[in-house]
Amino acid sequence: MKGALYPRSELRITPSIRKRFRHILNELWRRRAAELIAILDPSPGRGAKLRKTWRDGKINSLMDLVISAHLPPLRRWVAAKTTRKRVLFNRGIPKTEKAVIVKEKLEKSCGRERHLVYACFARGRKCLKVGRSDKGLNRIRNQKNAIYFCNASRVDVYFPVTKKKILPALECALTHLCHPIYRDSWPALTRWREKCPPCRDTMRVDAFVREIFPA
Numbered sequence: 001m002k003g004a005l006y007p008r009s010e011l012r013i014t015p016s017i018r019k020r021f022r023h024i025l026n027e028l029w030r031r032r033a034a035e036l037i038a039i040l041d042p043s044p045g046r047g048a049k050l051r052k053t054w055r056d057g058k059i060n061s062l063m064d065l066v067i068s069a070h071l072p073p074l075r076r077w078v079a080a081k082t083t084r085k086r087v088l089f090n091r092g093i094p095k096t097e098k099a100v101i102v103k104e105k106l107e108k109s110c111g112r113e114r115h116l117v118y119a120c121f122a123r124g125r126k127c128l129k130v131g132r133s134d135k136g137l138n139r140i141r142n143q144k145n146a147i148y149f150c151n152a153s154r155v156d157v158y159f160p161v162t163k164k165k166i167l168p169a170l171e172c173a174l175t176h177l178c179h180p181i182y183r184d185s186w187p188a189l190t191r192w193r194e195k196c197p198p199c200r201d202t203m204r205v206d207a208f209v210r211e212i213f214p215a
C-alpha cells in the first residue's frame, strides 16, 4: 500500500458496514439489469432504470461507508503522529481576541513549531473549521476576525511529532474526523492526497461505480 498511513488490515469493517455496502451494490446491479430485462419484458412493473442523480446518491453512500471504516485507524494515526494542545475560552472573552489567545497560550511551549493543524469547535462540540499552517501560530493569530475563531469555544492545535511532510494528510484526516461546517473546498486533488487512505479509497469507489454503472 504505497504511501499509506496504515495498512488496510486496520480498517474496522463492521458487519453493518459490510451489509450496507453490499446492499447498495445490489441495488445498483438491479437497476443496471433493468435496462437489459426491458428488452424482452416491456411490462411496467419491471423495475426502475438507473438514473444519474440516484446513482450519484448511491456513490455518496458507498463513500460514506468507506470513510466510516477508516475512522478508527485514522484517529489512532493522528494521535500517534501529533501532540495536541487544547485552548478553551471562557464566556465573555471578546470574539476577536480568541485567535490571539491561542497564539499567546501556545507560544511558550510550541512557538518554534512551523507546522500545525488546528480545529475550532463551537459550544456543543460542533467543529467549525479545520485548517493548517506551515508558518506557525502566526497563521492562527492572523485569522482573529474569522468567524470560526470568533465563535469558537475551544481550539485544538495539532503539532506533528515527525519531520515528514504530513500536514496535508493531517488536515485531510482531521476533516474526515471532525466534519467542519466551514470548508472552502475539500483539501483538494493534489499529489499528497495519495497519502490519505480514506480519500484514495473513496476516489476508487467513485471511479469504479461510474465506470460499471454509467448513467
Ligand SMILES: [Zn+2]
Binding pocket: 172, 173, 176, 196, 197, 198, 199, 200
Ligand atoms: Zn482524506
